[in-house]
Amino acid sequence: MKDGPDIARIANLVGDPARANMLTALMAGGALTASELALEAGVTVQTTSSHLAKLMEGGLLTLAAQGRHRYYGLASPQVAGMLESIMGVAASVGPKRTRPGPRDATMREARICYDHLAGDHAVAMLDGFLERGILSRDGDRIEMGKKGPGYFEAVGIDPRGLTTGRRPVCRACLDWSVRRSHLAGTLGAAIYDKILAEKWARRDSESRAVIFSPRGRQAFAKAFLPAA
Incomplete structure (x- = not known):
């Protein structure tokens, strides 16, 4: 071997x-x-x-x-990231199945991926961070951009508390439903914790879906998405 x-x-x-x-x-x-x-x-x-x-x-x-x-x-989060990546490959090249129903549509919109947000909302959030220079990306490597510390402090996330142990602050995680990256790492986990703490969304009791309220969806967009 x-x-x-x-x-x-x-x-x-x-x-x-x-x-x-x-x-x-x-x-x-x-x-x-x-x-x-x-x-x-x-x-x-x-x-x-x-x-x-x-x-x-x-x-x-x-x-x-x-x-x-x-x-x-x-x-570890590394194992979760591996599984999410495999799901992305399977969704891209695996056998085609009947399109999922409404519950799965909710999963595609937003779901938990171990300890961070995945789905359409999460991919749009990472795209916005990169476009605005809040985060920067070099290949598969994502880092805090120059605007990052001030931005996250303003939305109530202390960037100094994100460096814990060997886990990276930012990591790209392949999103199986969108087949593009969403944000993992301690920053991704902190954003997910804030979403729940602010009661913008709740976990579905029967799946990995994260369900935003109308008010919560607006608050999430105001805090983490680029202005329309």
Whole structure:
């Protein structure tokens, strides 16, 4: 085998349909029990335990114990970004399916991608940041632009608090429904937290959709989108 990362091992872990369903369910950023993941995957709890052991061994999941319960979550934002990118490729070249219904239209408009906003709104937001020099981009690398610190302070996000550990402040994440990038990293997470804190939008209880109220949509556009 050639030197370098073993992508075949990771591809094998993600490529199993049951494991893919479990990982997709965890894209909402929360943690689920084995029983909950079994329902998502459509397999028995016993089979789920085998899949979870493989995903844990492969470094794609973390495990936390709370009382008698054991909760599984994605190991890192990097894993979430990988999954979102795979979804984008699958949407572009994979088998064509019947166009999703209204709930999926809502998912395309706005949804959570681990801990940041994805969908039409998120892609438009990143495009606007780049156009206005709030962020700058060099290939796949995104950084804070000269106008960035003052802009984010004005909307209530402290840029000095975004540098935490090894996670980047800004990162491009391929959006599966738009097939262009939205904003991840600690800045993307901080913007999503602000959206929820201001009650501009709420999480749908049955999917990854983020549903904006009419007032919230206007407030989000005023804060984060270019003026029309």
